[in-house]
Amino acid sequence: MAQSSPGDPIPDGTSAHERPGVYSTPGAGFERDTRYLTTRITADGRDGWPVEPGRYRLVVSRACPWASRAIVVRRLLGLEDALSMGVCGPTHDERSWTFDLDPGAVDPVLGIERLRDAYLRRDPQYARGITVPAIVDVASGAVVTNDFAQMTLDLSTQWTAYHRPGAPDLYPDALRDEIDEVADEIYRDVNNGVYRCGFAGSQESYDRAFTRLFTALDRLEERLTSRRYLVGDTITEADVRLFTTLVRFDVVYHGHFKCNRDRLTDLPALWAYARDLFQTPGFGDTVDFVDIKRHYYEVHRDINPSGIVPRGPRVGAWLTPHGRQALGGRPFGDGTPPGPVRADERVPQGHGAE
Template structure:
């Protein structure tokens, strides 16, 4: 997510349709270290923003898999300056592990004068201070499949091999029309471009609503990567996308199936306990000055509905498969009470 470019993720917009570019640093941290970055407990630091839906995928995956001790976390300020993501939430405005004030310093350590934006999520090699990867599409898949030796006992299989083809197909549509679709609508530079994205978004949401009417999760009977990727957009929908990005055919809370599905996930350990609504609203409404030049942050919506009963357990399903829920949130990573519903 790179809002120095005006949007989330690696992206560009202006006098042309919104387009999200590929991640420039696509090295992978793998069990065999084939890219030069072997999985190793304590070696890497995940840099994320709780405002960013792309980074939030990594936050959810890390919690569900129990990687908190193996992969440390740096949380960036939801507000940025002209150098992008900064560590002003930490004492003295400096990340206590990496010792840097801006994520861009890790980018510079890897490639001086890199011309692209500074995006999260990012994985940084602690010993060298160099960025390893900002490939938001691959990071969570690797956490699920390459970091297995460091998973907690009872960790769920978020990308089960027999279901990968179906998961990939579902995720591709969600990415194009929902995850990225809200940005295509929000940053459209013309009426036709906006309406095309708007129609594709709500067409896909209706399809997903039909799919989830009689099944608890998107693929199979357990939580998978597909649910994580869908959730991080849904949880932001009423708070920011409905109004800020003009995705206002209906609110999430006006679709009985998707609203219940999203609440089910929110109330599942590993999902809602990573969500900071204050960071989300502050970032979108105060950083996107081209859309909201006054910088006024709406007082609503009422978030208390996220904690109401969803009754999705009646559909069956096993959230963690043969595994177990993650343990308590580490004290230093807990979302402030004032930032929750």
Template sequence: MTETTQDERPEHGTGGTYSVPGQEYARDTRYITTRIVADPAPGSDDVAVEPGRFRLVAARACPWANRTIIVRRLLGLEDVLSLGLCGPVHDARSWTFDLDPGGRDPVLGIERIQEAYFRRDPEYPRGITVPAIVDERTGAVVTNDFAQITLDLSTQWRAFHREGAPDLLPPAHREELDAVMRHVYTEVNNGVYRCGFAGSQEAYDAAYDRLWTALDGLEARLTDRRYLVGDTITEADVRLFTTLVRFDAVYHGHFKCNRQKLTELPALWAYARDLFQTPGFGDTVDFWQIKQHYYRVHTDINPSGIVPDGPDLSGWATPHGREALGGRPFGDGTPPGPVRAGERVDPEHTPLR
């Protein structure tokens, strides 16, 4: 959704083409690789971390953007990195700020994130994607490399983390973490898209088998351990969560990932509820926006544009029992505080209210 995929390229949008007949889905991963780092190397185009200078532009509908919102909140970067939120439905040009008064981002003053891309490069040829970090001084996008953004928030922005912020990339587990995160991305995060955007029966069948092989493996892995790596929440859990929380609402039906619902996978369902009920996770999730986005934007997959009323999402609030597996969610740290005013999910859009 937020990677440079077919659905976010400038020529696509509502009513666009997401599934190419006869082809398997291949994600376009060309991003702006500029980084925001603590100490930019001489001669690089990287930019120095500076509190109050940058704005994270995201969309609650999007799993890749949701990842950055979660990490920002867990690390307590709200006062350092501001947050702009696009609405759930983008058009052929780009995501828009239609939820803001007057349809403009109140800080950047723009109607579309496309404008920030064009301020960096008037001929910008790639996908207009979220998440993106924008320099508030120039109004130009600095980076949209979503995978690197969260890694840098944990490592390069460390001086500005809140007191008690968790270590989402613990060095003692980093090698295992990198392997697990790579597996989660290729097989699950991107795997649901390979199913949903498959252009042939053969491509779909292969994608479906590959996805469920991975999910079965994760079900087994999480049966006797609370988190994916070690005994604390890490970025690997953030990355898996954003797909799982969308699974029954959109991927099961809309993307035909329908061997089973998440609610029918005991370990994964309990694991997902455990995270959802942990501060920093479920309080960033807007199920209404998620459903609006997938069912209304992918019109070649859902030509009617009808958004289903179901499924019943009240189960997300039920006890999960994962405490019995031990673990320390925030390690030696503490949970984040209450969600900031102006960043709260509409209570009508979440089962926890």
């Protein structure tokens, strides 16, 4: 990893979702750059980009936890016909995520091999991270936004005209303040917490990060012991944001990022909660464990110089009974679960928890 100071410009070519703005200097902690393209796609087009079905393409990698949020929300809301999705492979070179999963290694809609091309269409001098998720304007080929946190909120609140019948309300008005508070803690101490451990630049910064992460997980364990979901009695944006870290915890973060006080399977409420969500349509059917492991273990050569990808752990336990129904709650509230995953978006056989 290049040595930088938190105020330094991000060098060209930092392409992984964890690379942009991640600084780990001797004695220092972890800092993620948050200088995203914050243009919003809204119902009223206030930023010049109105919601229009078929106009945009969501570009993701199933390996990336930030992109996985968008994959889950898009599926729960039934936006497949309104917002197409391009899937990058789990690994990349120093320049960019690539479309190596597609025939000819070219995205069939955007006609590009590298996501970097879409960023340079937006700004030929773009020198920040080439991150996923990104939403691209198909006609111009330019990235509109890569602001992953706002992106999923806008899918819930700005794209309502194109939600499927029975789509859940993932960001209900009455609960937004609590959702925001819980989601902020999750982002700060859990989503980013695992990275603070993995990319710590000193023993001291690692120790601080480790304590902070597991203190947060202990709070969540207590919270979820008596309630099925994080906020209210239905699935919300907060649950999506926690799930994408939990589903990677034992397969990557426990060993690769040294987050090893406990496995997820050692935390009864969190483990049952995570299985409950995994078995809910829209969550587990988007998870690709093979891509997740390949990305972290092959790309992070500073942490794993050999590039060897571990065979384990077993993932079949994600399908075992969780018993969370006893706590009440209705996953989709007054709505309904999404239908089967469309054929062209299914996780490859053998990559899930079959």
